[in-house]
Amino acid sequence: MIYQLKKIRKIIESIKDTEHFKQAFVHTSYLNELKLRKNSDSESGSENNENPVSSYETLEFLGDSILNFHTSLFIYQKFPNYAEGQMSKLKQLMVQESTLAYLSKEIGLGEFLQLGMGERKNRGAEKESILADVFESFVAALYLEKGSKIVHRFLNLTVFAWSEGKENMVWDYKSQLQEYCQARKGRVNYRLKGKKIVGDEHQQLFIVEVEVNDGPRTFWESGEGRSKSKAEQQAAAKAVKKLGIEKEKN
Amino acid sequence: MIYQLKKIRKIIESIKDTEHFKQAFVHTSYLNELKLRKNSDSESGSENNENPVSSYETLEFLGDSILNFHTSLFIYQKFPNYAEGQMSKLKQLMVQESTLAYLSKEIGLGEFLQLGMGERKNRGAEKESILADVFESFVAALYLEKGSKIVHRFLNLTVFAWSEGKENMVWDYKSQLQEYCQARKGRVNYRLKGKKIVGDEHQQLFIVEVEVNDGPRTFWESGEGRSKSKAEQQAAAKAVKKLGIEKEKN
Numbered sequence: 001m002i003y004q005l006k007k008i009r010k011i012i013e014s015i016k017d018t019e020h021f022k023q024a025f026v027h028t029s030y031l032n033e034l035k036l037r038k039n040s041d042s043e044s045g046s047e048n049n050e051n052p053v054s055s056y057e058t059l060e061f062l063g064d065s066i067l068n069f070h071t072s073l074f075i076y077q078k079f080p081n082y083a084e085g086q087m088s089k090l091k092q093l094m095v096q097e098s099t100l101a102y103l104s105k106e107i108g109l110g111e112f113l114q115l116g117m118g119e120r121k122n123r124g125a126e127k128e129s130i131l132a133d134v135f136e137s138f139v140a141a142l143y144l145e146k147g148s149k150i151v152h153r154f155l156n157l158t159v160f161a162w163s164e165g166k167e168n169m170v171w172d173y174k175s176q177l178q179e180y181c182q183a184r185k186g187r188v189n190y191r192l193k194g195k196k197i198v199g200d201e202h203q204q205l206f207i208v209e210v211e212v213n214d215g216p217r218t219f220w221e222s223g224e225g226r227s228k229s230k231a232e233q234q235a236a237a238k239a240v241k242k243l244g245i246e247k248e249k250n
Numbered sequence: 251m252i253y254q255l256k257k258i259r260k261i262i263e264s265i266k267d268t269e270h271f272k273q274a275f276v277h278t279s280y281l282n283e284l285k286l287r288k289n290s291d292s293e294s295g296s297e298n299n300e301n302p303v304s305s306y307e308t309l310e311f312l313g314d315s316i317l318n319f320h321t322s323l324f325i326y327q328k329f330p331n332y333a334e335g336q337m338s339k340l341k342q343l344m345v346q347e348s349t350l351a352y353l354s355k356e357i358g359l360g361e362f363l364q365l366g367m368g369e370r371k372n373r374g375a376e377k378e379s380i381l382a383d384v385f386e387s388f389v390a391a392l393y394l395e396k397g398s399k400i401v402h403r404f405l406n407l408t409v410f411a412w413s414e415g416k417e418n419m420v421w422d423y424k425s426q427l428q429e430y431c432q433a434r435k436g437r438v439n440y441r442l443k444g445k446k447i448v449g450d451e452h453q454q455l456f457i458v459e460v461e462v463n464d465g466p467r468t469f470w471e472s473g474e475g476r477s478k479s480k481a482e483q484q485a486a487a488k489a490v491k492k493l494g495i496e497k498e499k500n
Contacts, residue, residue, distance in 0.1 A: 036441070057333070057334035058326065058330075058332070058333070058334050058337060060334065061322060061326070061334045061337050061338060062322050062323065062326045064322075065315075065318045065319040065321075065322035065323070066319055066322075068315045068318060068319065069315040069316055069318065069319035071315075072311060072312050072314075072315035072316075073312065073315070076308065076311070076312045080308075082308070083307070083308070084307035084308050084310065084311045087308060087311050088311060148398075191286075
């Protein structure tokens with residue numbers, strides 16, 4: 001999956017000795033242990049005036065927003081014809097816990113984790129939630145040390161690369177139809193034809209007609225649904241079928 | 251509230267003639283009307299090959315992530331001692347719908363809105379949801395036209411300025427105690443002393459002790475709570491009281 005591990009490791013190495021990097025991998029369980037040890041040190045009279053280390057949560061807070069921003073921009077620029085709903089769906093897929101945890105593991109972020117004894121015994125370094133957390137806190141550390149461009153490069157090698165070919169998972173018929181016709185200088189128009197009430201529960205159904213022009217020819221299909229957008233999807237699905245351009249869904 | 255309206259309006263004016271700006275204020279209701287009109291035009295035989303305008307949703311998608319990123323960074327840098335929970339709370343306050351709608355209104359973004367007839371009759375230009383939407387879509391347009399620095403300046407004059415003095419709303423005793431002691435080269439240490447089971451429901455209570463050093467003196471307070479963090483809050487509250495530094499909450 002990750003073809004460019006060497007490049008990624010180089011980016012990681014470039015900030016490995018910084019305070020932000022260290023903080024990015026400190027789990028609270030480790031910090032709590034450290035404090036306990038300090039307390040017993042000070043009780044036994046030894047001095048320890050080092051500032052307490054912070055755990056990764058605040059970096060994770062910042063990293064989450066950095067990751068979201070870069071991912072949104074990536075989607076907005078790569079798929080300018082997507083509807084907002086598709087953009088959101090794709091983003092959700094790209095920044096969800098399982099994705100980040102998977103990437104974190106692939107690129108070896110887990111090995112830097114500082115866990116307390118209990119968390120270590122609990123196999124904390126393999127927990128999806130913790131692995132996803134440190135992906136975000138690492139992104140924040142990278143941003144604070146090296147700036148926006150390097151973050152973009154890092155995400156390009158990880159999250160964005162991972163998303164290749166996943167676009168189908170958020171695909172829908174309306175967008176497919178739109179893109180197909182647009183590429184052929186045609187057009188797609190939806191028109192609300194009416195509503196009807198069905199069933200004992202007097203459910204309202206929307207009836208929509210789509211006018212499809214794929215360049216050389218024009219044809220019409222209709223769809224019904226409990227919302228206008230569902231009716232449009234149905235009409236678009238019929239048109240996509242008629243054009244014989246149905247994509248496989250994964 | 252907004253003291254620098256002139257500067258803000260200057261920023262708005264600077265991108266007023268761009269395509270992104272225009273799109274940032276197009277509501278779907280307006281677009282739908284436009285399409286209907288086009289359809290009847292093409293039925294009556296007249297030609298209209300202009301590309302269909304897009305509504306603001308995709309810009310809003312992008313703008314939301316830009317706003318979140320800048321706001322997170324602002325909080326992270328301005329309140330480095332905040333715990334993650336406080337940072338999140340403050341951010342939520344700053345980017346919530348009512349805040350953005352209020353600011354949108356103050357700086358006059360509503361006047362650029364393109365609404366359909368129905369939405370206009372519905373006073374759509376005064377709806378909080380729509381006003382908040384266009385704050386975000388405007389931020390995206392500004393980013394795409396002028397880049398990150400201008401977005402930061404714009405947010406500095408609006409969202410960040412608005413947040414001044416609101417820090418109290420997310421304040422808590424632990425942070426207050428921490429900041430007070432840190433400023434006096436003292437220290438604060440929490441220690442879990444034990445747990446107890448109470449009541450018919452065998453509820454578990456955590457017992458925590460805080461050791462407070464405010465520079466010249468050291469004292470101890472204890473707290474109980476259903477979680478470690480609640481117990482620590484209670485202990486910190488007692489210490490804050492003892493020090494006589496209790497803040498007013500708004």
